Amino acid sequence: MDAAGGGELSLAAVRDALVRLEDSVVFALIERARHPRNAPAYAPAGGGGRSLVEFYVREAEALDAKAGHYQKPEDVPFFPQDLPSTLFPTKSSPQVLHPLASLVTVNDAIWKMYFDELLPLFTVDGDDGSYAETVALDFACLQLLSRRIHIGKYVAEVKFKDAPQDYSPLIQAKDSNSLMDLLTFKAVEEKVKKRVEKKGRTFGQNVTLEDNAGGSGFKIDPTVLSKLYDQWVMPLTKDVEVEYLLRRLD
Amino acid sequence: MAARAICTAALLLLAFVCPSAGLSLDTVREFLTREEDTIVFSLIERARYPINRPAYDPVHLGDGRRLNASFAELFIRESEAVQSKAGRYQSLLEIPFFAYRVPFTLAPPYNFTRELYPAAAFVNVNDAIWSMYFNELLPLLAKTGDDGNYAATVDSDLACLQVLSRRINYGRYVAEVKFRGDQQTYTSLIQAKDRDALMKLLTSEAQEDVVKRRVEKKAIVFGQSITSDGPIETSVNNSSGTDFKVDPSVVYKLYDQWVIPLTKQVEVEYLLHRLD
Numbered sequence: 001m002d003a004a005g006g007g008e009l010s011l012a013a014v015r016d017a018l019v020r021l022e023d024s025v026v027f028a029l030i031e032r033a034r035h036p037r038n039a040p041a042y043a044p045a046g047g048g049g050r051s052l053v054e055f056y057v058r059e060a061e062a063l064d065a066k067a068g069h070y071q072k073p074e075d076v077p078f079f080p081q082d083l084p085s086t087l088f089p090t091k092s093s094p095q096v097l098h099p100l101a102s103l104v105t106v107n108d109a110i111w112k113m114y115f116d117e118l119l120p121l122f123t124v125d126g127d128d129g130s131y132a133e134t135v136a137l138d139f140a141c142l143q144l145l146s147r148r149i150h151i152g153k154y155v156a157e158v159k160f161k162d163a164p165q166d167y168s169p170l171i172q173a174k175d176s177n178s179l180m181d182l183l184t185f186k187a188v189e190e191k192v193k194k195r196v197e198k199k200g201r202t203f204g205q206n207v208t209l210e211d212n213a214g215g216s217g218f219k220i221d222p223t224v225l226s227k228l229y230d231q232w233v234m235p236l237t238k239d240v241e242v243e244y245l246l247r248r249l250d
Numbered sequence: 251m252a253a254r255a256i257c258t259a260a261l262l263l264l265a266f267v268c269p270s271a272g273l274s275l276d277t278v279r280e281f282l283t284r285e286e287d288t289i290v291f292s293l294i295e296r297a298r299y300p301i302n303r304p305a306y307d308p309v310h311l312g313d314g315r316r317l318n319a320s321f322a323e324l325f326i327r328e329s330e331a332v333q334s335k336a337g338r339y340q341s342l343l344e345i346p347f348f349a350y351r352v353p354f355t356l357a358p359p360y361n362f363t364r365e366l367y368p369a370a371a372f373v374n375v376n377d378a379i380w381s382m383y384f385n386e387l388l389p390l391l392a393k394t395g396d397d398g399n400y401a402a403t404v405d406s407d408l409a410c411l412q413v414l415s416r417r418i419n420y421g422r423y424v425a426e427v428k429f430r431g432d433q434q435t436y437t438s439l440i441q442a443k444d445r446d447a448l449m450k451l452l453t454s455e456a457q458e459d460v461v462k463r464r465v466e467k468k469a470i471v472f473g474q475s476i477t478s479d480g481p482i483e484t485s486v487n488n489s490s491g492t493d494f495k496v497d498p499s500v501v502y503k504l505y506d507q508w509v510i511p512l513t514k515q516v517e518v519e520y521l522l523h524r525l526d
Contacts, residue, residue: 209460
């Protein structure tokens with residue numbers, strides 16, 4: 001999250017980041033949808049070993065960590081234990097969040113959601129043998145979804161700063177449900193769903209030189225994208241917001 | 251060796267049906283057309299970050315030493331090594347930028363159809379692609395600046411390099427299809443080592459024009475700023491000037507000056523080895 005204006009966070013900047021991430025999420029899912037399910041990539045290896053996807057994500061995250069990737073609160077690894085430390089000097093970004101922000105993670109839920117619920121919705125049955133490419137594309141999707149959802153920490157911070165008198169009593173009472181209500185803006189959520197579906201339609205169309213508006217088929221069902229955001233991305237983001245806020249006064 | 255026997259047995263038991271798409275002019279064209287979307291997406295993703303020059307300079311270690319390699323090269327080497335272990339370069343569809351010796355991969359076994367002539371399958375122009383990408387394309391693609399996100403930046407560089415490499419080195423498959431379609435003509439030219447005549451035979455300016463204009467259109471369509479209400483604006487025309495995605499003329503130029511010519515270079519080189 002690049003806090004424009006040297007450390008000053010605004011709702012507009014945070015919303016901007018979320019909107020741009022939508023494009024990335026749509027692109028990444030379209031690319032994954034190019035391959036069929038490729039189930040062997042997710043099966044435990046012989047003898048109860050790890051699946052290929054788990055092997056790959058662990059290794060890729062270790063490399064990312066050495067490269068200084070997990071310095072920001074919105075970049076959260078799926079396998080945090082024993083991550084190597086960074087080998088390269090990284091630019092330090094101003095601390096805009098509460099120090100306990102790093103404890104908040106919903107990656108287990110994201111992982112489960114992605115493989116158990118989402119993948120079957122937008123990949124066709126089948127096996128084309130490209131397991132390594134497939135898991136690399138899965139990792140790209142997972143990282144983007146994780147980043148989007150954990151930006152909830154910034155959303156929560158901005159909202160808190162805007163109205164600390166509304167949030168503080170609820171935080172002190174540890175009233176998660178009321179916090180959730182306070183954080184929910186149905187109108188905004190409807191807009192997000194519509195926009196993400198529109199992006200799915202636009203970026204997933206088959207572009208030809210002929211002027212055929214509507215085109216022949218899409219690479220991904222646009223309603224899967226609105227469902228993704230409606231049922232999982234936005235609720236999980238709010239979970240992050242609540243989790244963050246519950247620690248905000250510590 | 252025991253592992254391999256077990257794998258073969260597992261293969262037979264599971265009897266995966268590999269629908270051999272079979273190589274034809276149609277399947278080849280389909281593949282190349284789909285790659286255009288991937289290329290445009292990956293360029294848009296890279297263009298999110300500024301040029302981030304320090305990622306491409308020789309690495310300075312904390313103790314004053316300087317490595318010969320850049321952060322980008324080190325990261326890409328390591329990433330390719332992991333992907334190699336995961337079985338990425340088995341099918342020959344992709345060729346890594348850096349060579350590895352991987353004693354075995356962890357990928358589940360799969361019976362890949364070998365479409366390429368074995369003696370010619372190694373042909374690739376990865377060195378030229380690497381050079382083109384960092385020296386020519388990146389300066390056109392990314393705006394000046396440094397936001398410190400080097401890992402994410404180089405990750406997106408790798409995505410661009412991988413798809414460009416796959417698309418351009420696909421010339422091997424294009425050449426194989428064309429060879430099979432007219433063995434007599436190609437054979438005599440190959441035996442004469444007549445590069446110019448081969449290049450001429452492989453070139454269809456009309457086809458190339460269609461490809462360039464289509465990929466430019468894709469850059470426009472996929473580069474749009476989409477809002478939930480209101481008209482869809484193309485980034486080239488929008489008055490607010492923000493959220494510049496990728497300049498469609500850069501994508502046109504990429505195909506015109508590099509992708510198409512390099513692909514044909516691969517086709518010619520492949521053919522010259524086709525009778526080895």
